[in-house]
Amino acid sequence: MATLEELAQAVLDGDETQVVELTKSLMDSGVDPQDIINKGLLAGMDKVGELFKNNEMFVPEVLMSADALKAGMNLVLKDSKQGQVTPKGTVVIGTVEGDLHDIGKNLVGMMLESNGFKVHDLGADVKAEKFIEAVKEYQPDIVGMSALLTTTMVNMKTTIDALAAAGVRDKVKVIIGGAPITQKFADEIGADGYSPDAASAVELCRRLLGK
Amino acid sequence: MATLEELAQAVLDGDETQVVELTKSLMDSGVDPQDIINKGLLAGMDKVGELFKNNEMFVPEVLMSADALKAGMNLVLKDSKQGQVTPKGTVVIGTVEGDLHDIGKNLVGMMLESNGFKVHDLGADVKAEKFIEAVKEYQPDIVGMSALLTTTMVNMKTTIDALAAAGVRDKVKVIIGGAPITQKFADEIGADGYSPDAASAVELCRRLLGK
């Protein structure tokens, strides 16, 4: 007989086939779908988040777990009265104007998605206006900006100022990251948070939204 | 027959005996005391300043030149209708509160004096109040602060703020220096100038007073 612990472990292992089988089996045994989601699937994903934060899981492993999770979720949601799982929050991300480095930003996006956030990725070399449009369109909880160059990090301030001028600064939390960024810089330009890496970015978003 | 060039050279050489002899000889020949001072003695000292700035003279050599200069000046002033030479400006210096490093500050003081400034040295570990008192008492053109520690440099701002609160900030120019100090920091705390070393400090004072 399948257990919720086994299901959590299968998510942690990133074993999609196993997750699907165990989920089915649990559903067939009449286990409460809420429990399958919370004590099985999401419990496994929480463990993933913890290991990733402690540098004990690699990104591709997290992504595999996220895929396995999704497969399990789809099964439960399709077959039960559970509505869609609401995302933990909505995040708009982008690399600031003039900066082409986007792998760090991409990573943050993927990790946020894997951890249940809805992410809108605006890409690299994103002008302040584009951030403003996105805030108006997607009404995110958080705007995340990335920069790798000392000459583009200053555009983070430009963007924050532009958000303020457009009257939307107080509607979102602004977080920033990238090699030259420090907490001090974040404080100086009036960002709400700074993260030194992708794993901490997930934590930071959770904390900012009180989740 | 002694020439003004020889006198200047003797000052540059820091040769006090020679300076005294040449000055006497020039005075005896009826050379205009103004010329002896400006084209002889001070011309030599200007050359000293230039060489020192270019790292081509050592401090003890500058001090010897200054002594030689003083000896020559005394002769001319004693024996002519020239009044006292007015100092180029008055400078109050000190190492800020909490900081014991004073050799750099001492050096600046000596170099300023050698170059014709009147200097009041308040010592090390100087509290803001002491700077304020000194400004009121000596009415300097310039206040110079020094710090070697990253933990005391912040007292430069405290001092500038205190000068403002005491209503004397706009009566003086404030200059700062010391290993951890940068132009950026000077700008941030509202200092009027920054100097990376003793030689440049003299230049800076001259520039600030338009001399």
Added chain:
Amino acid sequence: MDYKPVRTFNELAVKSLDEFVYGVAPNPVKTKNGMVIGGGTVYPEVNMTLPPMKIDESTISEVYKQYAEMIEGIVKRAKELYAPGLVVEVELLPETTMKPEWGFEIIKIMLDKMREYEEKYGLKSVLRCTPNDVREMIRPPYMRSGEMLESTLETFEKCAEYGADILSIESTGGKELHDEALINCDIKKVIFALGVLAVRDMRFLWSKIVDIAKRTGAIAGGDTACGLANTAFALAEQGMIPKVFAAVDRVAVVPRSLAAFEMGAIGPDKDCAYEGPYMKAIAGVPIAMEGKSAACAHLSSMGNIAACVCDTWSNESVQNVRLLSAPAPVVSTEQLIYDVRLLNEAAADGREYALKMRDWLARSDAKYDPQAYVLRPDIVLEISKELVKEQDAFLMTKKAASLAIDVIKRGIEKGEVMVNPREKKWLDIMKSQIETIPDDEEKFWYELQKGLDLTKWRPEEYGLTVSK
């Protein structure tokens, strides 16, 4: 249009382990002012960048001032420390590449000061001019035409005409796909990105750069896979991907970076991606490397071993910020000069001692990290020897990855290299993925197509056509 190599390498330039050492390259490069790189002396190579600031019309004069201040500090310290010669690298930023007149002005400021110090004090120095690969600014990028490419080439041309000695770039062909492949640890896509896309783009781009070098008398230096292997390295250092994956990626870029030399570049190769030792072994060119004295720019597990066969020794890049002692570029200059002094002193006692020094540098790091391990001079030669048997760049890339895996596995077995237990399975995963890659490039492309996100890059810019 096909960009045919002007040279191919079917045997090693470095004939034996005893000839594989720092300061000496089989094909040294002589600069206009008589410095010989790879001719027996290791030179410091100082690279610097701006502190946090915006670059636009309103700040450009401040930008110039920053570079003037940096170069003054650098040559002054180099002179005070009696540097045997100096390479100054300017990695232009996107803004100063897109406006070639800005980039040119910066290079001019640097060169003028360097010449002044050569005249006044006899300090010999040469400038490596590295424009930014701004083709990436437009997404998906146009690789073979358009304003961005033109700006890059114009920057090269203008700077070379004024006397920039060495032309380099960190070109980004294949990066659109490689980034994604890295994060997913998908070695198949890595091999395609490097062995097909990156190689094709290198051949295109370097045919242009070599032309410019010929026209202007500049030296076509080389092109490190910074955006590729160095990204892998940074991700591994942060614990995002396995170090074994980064190590394999690093070896897999060899055919891509070799393409510059196949098209006529002659070195010194650029640092950053640490593939230089392979370039030296195969093409015999002198190489720039970076290690512990680049810790200001990034931490690494290759601080010493990177120096084993270097010809210039670099700090990667440092911001113009003030440290307690001096501005950071001056600090880097000092550290690099002391590092090369030591290397050159050992070599002055005879080749035997240079080899001893090399082996200590290698031994001190090789065992702790697979990325360091694949830089061990004997392993570089062992892998390179197999690679030159393969003339097709795509197959060479596949082979490079495969050989790297085998070597690391063997190293683990022999106890020569430490690999975290949870990384070991990735060696097997990579190995079995590689086995499914066909030997035919077109076939591979056909197979992969469906799984690729073609909104991110343009196959036609790499001479590829999409089926159906």
Added chain:
Amino acid sequence: MDYKPVRTFNELAVKSLDEFVYGVAPNPVKTKNGMVIGGGTVYPEVNMTLPPMKIDESTISEVYKQYAEMIEGIVKRAKELYAPGLVVEVELLPETTMKPEWGFEIIKIMLDKMREYEEKYGLKSVLRCTPNDVREMIRPPYMRSGEMLESTLETFEKCAEYGADILSIESTGGKELHDEALINCDIKKVIFALGVLAVRDMRFLWSKIVDIAKRTGAIAGGDTACGLANTAFALAEQGMIPKVFAAVDRVAVVPRSLAAFEMGAIGPDKDCAYEGPYMKAIAGVPIAMEGKSAACAHLSSMGNIAACVCDTWSNESVQNVRLLSAPAPVVSTEQLIYDVRLLNEAAADGREYALKMRDWLARSDAKYDPQAYVLRPDIVLEISKELVKEQDAFLMTKKAASLAIDVIKRGIEKGEVMVNPREKKWLDIMKSQIETIPDDEEKFWYELQKGLDLTKWRPEEYGLTVSK
């Protein structure tokens, strides 16, 4: 009251040039957790300080946070790079010495984290606790009594009780006069300040510190003449005084720094003033040295040669500011670890190769600067051998200065060291000044008195009485 040495040194501890090498001291020091300093391995010694910030009641918790962040970064990187062991030095600031409970809390934060890493990961590390010599806070200072002295000693005691492994200080006895003597290049006053004032104060202070070490089980490390010879060095580096003067001053501090070992300290000696090689030669103690990887703190002309006979290798001190890669203390940790890896690898091949490495380090710097030249191992031994013939510290100081002048002159003649032409006359000036110094200490004091500014210091604090 007279503070009598418990040990005297009338022959060299290092018997020959072939025994004078990094990592190995005649009298190694074993720490509580089993690290042996001077027992064959060179260890990195990382020293860090706060970024720009105020220290008071309102910020002290942020101060603690800073130290916690720094030590975490340092031990984490040391562990990742498999450091063979680690020395962490905390130079407490005036504020955190004057309030011993603050200094204690900082030391506790560091030690707790270091112990955690030893337990969890087996990273062995020891802490060197260096309070500030706050006696200077009151001008003219009380050297032998008062609140300031008590705070310093209480800081030592509290930290040692909690487990601080090594006790050190950069004491400032004699500095009141030495500063002025330096700026005027007055070698007579230098010799008085060092050979009379500084030596007397060292004997007083170190009798106290050695007592504390005995009571607490801590190791009485040593006391570098930072405020003295390092000031000379900084002034010379800025071109304020001749380098030959600084070089002579550096040798003249030897008897002063030796006093710590005469009073019972056992090393490892502290870095900064570069007199360590003389301590090792004479007293046989292991020594900390700093060189190129301290360029963050100060530039120098001794980047390599400083490592010749070091037992720990230090970065002097670095602010907790963020560089592109990581916080600066982490960057220093990495650079030091790579430096010592190389030294230790060479030594692992046998003494013969450690000596080779030492000689390359020496040769690479010795010729360019007299301050480097007087650190050449053979010259250190040559001068030290003469110094131990002299039992009186004042006469030894006079002799040290005189020998340094002779050696530099000979070096210039033999073409072994480069000295700026306008510096040469200073060697003669110093030499003739020294010749006028009487051999009797009291007589010298009597002669000098009139020319001294006794508002700056208190003769009675050095056991001296003013005539008439």
